[in-house]
Amino acid sequence: MDLEKSFNPKSNDSLKADLYLMTNAKYFQGHHINYIRERLLSIDDSKWPLIFAAEFKDPSNIQLVSLFAGAWGIDRFMIGDTGVGVGKLLTCGGFGIWTIIDWFAIQDATKQKNMEKLQQFI
Amino acid sequence: MRRNRLYLILCVVLAASYGWASWSLTHTQDRYDNFTPCVFKYVTGIPCPSCGITRSVVNIARGNFINAVLINPLGFIAAAIMIVFPLWLLYDVTLKKDTLYKHYNKFENFLKVKWVAIPLVILVLVNWGWNIYKDL
Numbered sequence: 001m002d003l004e005k006s007f008n009p010k011s012n013d014s015l016k017a018d019l020y021l022m023t024n025a026k027y028f029q030g031h032h033i034n035y036i037r038e039r040l041l042s043i044d045d046s047k048w049p050l051i052f053a054a055e056f057k058d059p060s061n062i063q064l065v066s067l068f069a070g071a072w073g074i075d076r077f078m079i080g081d082t083g084v085g086v087g088k089l090l091t092c093g094g095f096g097i098w099t100i101i102d103w104f105a106i107q108d109a110t111k112q113k114n115m116e117k118l119q120q121f122i
Numbered sequence: 123m124r125r126n127r128l129y130l131i132l133c134v135v136l137a138a139s140y141g142w143a144s145w146s147l148t149h150t151q152d153r154y155d156n157f158t159p160c161v162f163k164y165v166t167g168i169p170c171p172s173c174g175i176t177r178s179v180v181n182i183a184r185g186n187f188i189n190a191v192l193i194n195p196l197g198f199i200a201a202a203i204m205i206v207f208p209l210w211l212l213y214d215v216t217l218k219k220d221t222l223y224k225h226y227n228k229f230e231n232f233l234k235v236k237w238v239a240i241p242l243v244i245l246v247l248v249n250w251g252w253n254i255y256k257d258l
Binding site: 071083084091095099 | 161196200226230246
């Protein structure tokens with residue numbers, strides 16, 4: 001490994017980036033993956049600890065929360081969309097309509113929020 | 123969330139709120155016994171935290187403020203939003219500003235502070251308990 005690194009310092013970076021994406025791809029939207037990989041390859045080494053430490057919300061967990069507690073906006077509160085959460089809470093889940101829309105939209109919303117969080121580092 | 127998306131959502135929600143409130147205002151009170159838009163109440167029979175906000179807003183519109191508090195104090199927040207936000211939206215859209223958007227973001231961050239969020243959650247839960255006790 002050390003030998004390889006001394007010959008080609010770039011390979012270690014791409015290994016890290018691929019490892020990161022393998023474990024974290026589920027947190028992001030498919031069309032962002034390529035962009036994330038490119039950014040990860042070009043970032044400074046000092047940023048890696050921050051990126052590895054960043055915690056993301058699991059879209060499948062939020063989906064479950066949305067199914068059971070979406071009518072009170074708990075799903076939106078959890079992903080950090082507090083304002084929308086208050087709106088859902090006050091309108092009883094947007095008269096039930098918004099709740100149903102969010103059953104299908106919340107996974108993408110979660111992934112988008114995760115991307116916004118990652119973007120602070122890369 | 124981007125500015126235009128927020129404004130679009132606000133417009134839709136406000137339009138729905140006004141439609142629903144005006145429909146409620148023009149219909150008699152006894153309809154509450156047989157009609158509610160809340161899925162949760164249909165399924166479980168338990169009122170949810172926001173139950174009674176429509177009745178509260180209707181009472182505010184008719185000037186019965188004490189009744190409004192007794193039904194659901196959250197109605198005052200809903201009424202305030204319904205009065206202030208359309209004007210604010212109009213101001214922002216006509217002058218092409220984003221004051222509402224900036225304040226919305228500030229408000230979101232303010233709500234995420236632990237010492238603000240916890241009391242508010244407790245208040246909502248207490249209010250919910252009161253709702254169940256009143257059997258709205």
